[in-house]
Amino acid sequence: MKRNQYTYIERNKNHDDSFICRNCGAPVHSWAPGTSQRNHCPYCLHSLHVDITPGDRKELCRGIMEPIGLWVREDGDTALLHRCRKCGALRSNRLAGDDDDRALRTLAETALQAVESAGK
Numbered sequence: 001m002k003r004n005q006y007t008y009i010e011r012n013k014n015h016d017d018s019f020i021c022r023n024c025g026a027p028v029h030s031w032a033p034g035t036s037q038r039n040h041c042p043y044c045l046h047s048l049h050v051d052i053t054p055g056d057r058k059e060l061c062r063g064i065m066e067p068i069g070l071w072v073r074e075d076g077d078t079a080l081l082h083r084c085r086k087c088g089a090l091r092s093n094r095l096a097g098d099d100d101d102r103a104l105r106t107l108a109e110t111a112l113q114a115v116e117s118a119g120k
Protein backbone atom coordinates (compact mmCIF):
# COMPACT_ATOMS: atom_id res chain seq x y z
CA MET A 1 0.00 0.00 0.00
CA LYS A 2 2.73 2.45 1.11
CA ARG A 3 4.88 1.34 -1.80
CA ASN A 4 2.17 1.86 -4.37
CA GLN A 5 1.55 5.32 -3.06
CA TYR A 6 5.23 6.20 -3.37
CA THR A 7 5.35 5.01 -6.95
CA TYR A 8 2.32 7.09 -7.72
CA ILE A 9 3.93 10.23 -6.26
CA GLU A 10 7.07 9.65 -8.28
CA ARG A 11 5.08 9.25 -11.45
CA ASN A 12 2.97 12.28 -10.70
CA LYS A 13 6.03 14.45 -10.09
CA ASN A 14 7.20 13.93 -13.65
CA HIS A 15 3.81 14.53 -15.10
CA ASP A 16 3.28 18.25 -14.57
CA ASP A 17 -0.32 18.83 -13.65
CA SER A 18 0.14 22.27 -12.09
CA PHE A 19 -2.76 24.69 -12.21
CA ILE A 20 -3.75 28.26 -11.39
CA CYS A 21 -6.28 28.43 -8.56
CA ARG A 22 -9.60 29.66 -9.94
CA ASN A 23 -10.51 31.18 -6.59
CA CYS A 24 -7.39 33.10 -5.46
CA GLY A 25 -5.23 33.03 -8.61
CA ALA A 26 -2.21 31.39 -6.96
CA PRO A 27 -0.04 29.05 -9.04
CA VAL A 28 -0.33 25.56 -7.53
CA HIS A 29 2.12 22.74 -8.16
CA SER A 30 0.66 19.32 -8.72
CA TRP A 31 3.05 17.61 -6.34
CA ALA A 32 2.09 17.87 -2.66
CA PRO A 33 3.64 16.37 0.49
CA GLY A 34 1.46 13.81 2.24
CA THR A 35 -0.89 13.10 -0.63
CA SER A 36 -0.56 11.42 -4.01
CA GLN A 37 -3.01 13.73 -5.66
CA ARG A 38 -3.09 17.51 -5.30
CA ASN A 39 -6.71 18.38 -5.68
CA HIS A 40 -7.09 21.70 -3.93
CA CYS A 41 -5.28 25.02 -3.52
CA PRO A 42 -3.02 24.98 -0.41
CA TYR A 43 -3.58 28.72 0.15
CA CYS A 44 -7.36 29.17 0.06
CA LEU A 45 -8.28 25.42 0.11
CA HIS A 46 -10.67 25.75 -2.84
CA SER A 47 -10.86 23.01 -5.43
CA LEU A 48 -12.40 22.40 -8.82
CA HIS A 49 -15.14 19.93 -9.66
CA VAL A 50 -13.19 17.91 -12.22
CA ASP A 51 -13.24 14.33 -10.91
CA ILE A 52 -15.98 11.75 -10.83
CA THR A 53 -13.67 9.38 -8.98
CA PRO A 54 -10.51 10.99 -7.54
CA GLY A 55 -7.94 11.75 -10.23
CA ASP A 56 -9.95 10.77 -13.32
CA ARG A 57 -10.68 14.37 -14.50
CA LYS A 58 -13.87 13.11 -16.17
CA GLU A 59 -16.35 15.46 -14.50
CA LEU A 60 -17.68 18.07 -16.93
CA CYS A 61 -19.05 20.47 -14.30
CA ARG A 62 -15.75 22.34 -13.64
CA GLY A 63 -17.40 24.43 -10.92
CA ILE A 64 -15.40 25.94 -8.05
CA MET A 65 -15.54 23.73 -4.97
CA GLU A 66 -15.68 25.62 -1.72
CA PRO A 67 -14.18 24.19 1.51
CA ILE A 68 -17.07 23.74 3.94
CA GLY A 69 -15.62 21.62 6.72
CA LEU A 70 -13.02 19.29 8.13
CA TRP A 71 -13.34 15.57 8.58
CA VAL A 72 -11.15 13.42 10.84
CA ARG A 73 -11.43 9.89 9.51
CA GLU A 74 -11.39 6.75 11.64
CA ASP A 75 -7.84 5.95 10.55
CA GLY A 76 -6.65 9.37 11.76
CA ASP A 77 -6.38 10.93 8.31
CA THR A 78 -7.76 14.44 8.02
CA ALA A 79 -9.77 15.48 5.02
CA LEU A 80 -11.44 18.61 3.73
CA LEU A 81 -15.06 18.59 2.73
CA HIS A 82 -15.80 20.49 -0.47
CA ARG A 83 -19.10 21.61 -1.94
CA CYS A 84 -19.42 22.60 -5.57
CA ARG A 85 -20.80 26.13 -6.02
CA LYS A 86 -22.22 25.23 -9.41
CA CYS A 87 -23.96 21.88 -8.88
CA GLY A 88 -23.85 21.37 -5.10
CA ALA A 89 -21.92 18.08 -5.17
CA LEU A 90 -20.07 17.15 -1.98
CA ARG A 91 -16.57 15.66 -2.00
CA SER A 92 -13.91 14.83 0.56
CA ASN A 93 -10.24 15.40 -0.15
CA ARG A 94 -7.25 14.47 1.97
CA LEU A 95 -5.31 17.38 3.41
CA ALA A 96 -1.85 17.96 1.95
CA GLY A 97 1.21 18.61 4.15
CA ASP A 98 1.55 22.18 2.96
CA ASP A 99 -2.06 23.28 3.27
CA ASP A 100 -2.19 26.70 4.91
CA ASP A 101 -2.68 26.35 8.69
CA ARG A 102 -4.37 29.71 8.97
CA ALA A 103 -6.86 28.89 6.23
CA LEU A 104 -7.68 25.60 7.98
CA ARG A 105 -8.14 27.36 11.30
CA THR A 106 -10.33 30.04 9.76
CA LEU A 107 -12.50 27.32 8.25
CA ALA A 108 -12.92 25.58 11.62
CA GLU A 109 -13.52 28.84 13.47
CA THR A 110 -16.07 30.11 10.98
CA ALA A 111 -18.10 26.94 11.51
CA LEU A 112 -17.78 27.26 15.28
CA GLN A 113 -18.87 30.90 15.27
CA ALA A 114 -21.88 30.08 13.14
CA VAL A 115 -22.91 27.39 15.61
CA GLU A 116 -22.44 29.75 18.55
CA SER A 117 -24.38 32.61 16.99
CA ALA A 118 -27.21 30.20 16.24
CA GLY A 119 -27.34 29.54 19.97
CA LYS A 120 -26.69 25.81 19.75
Ligand SMILES: [Zn+2]
Pocket: 021, 022, 023, 024, 025, 026, 041, 042, 043, 044, 045, 046
Ligand atom coordinates in the same frame (compact mmCIF):
# COMPACT_ATOMS: atom_id res chain seq x y z
ZN1 LIG B 1 -6.55 29.35 -4.02
Ligand SMILES: [Zn+2]
Pocket: 049, 061, 062, 063, 084, 085, 086, 087, 088, 089
Ligand atom coordinates in the same frame (compact mmCIF):
# COMPACT_ATOMS: atom_id res chain seq x y z
ZN1 LIG C 1 -20.07 20.67 -9.75
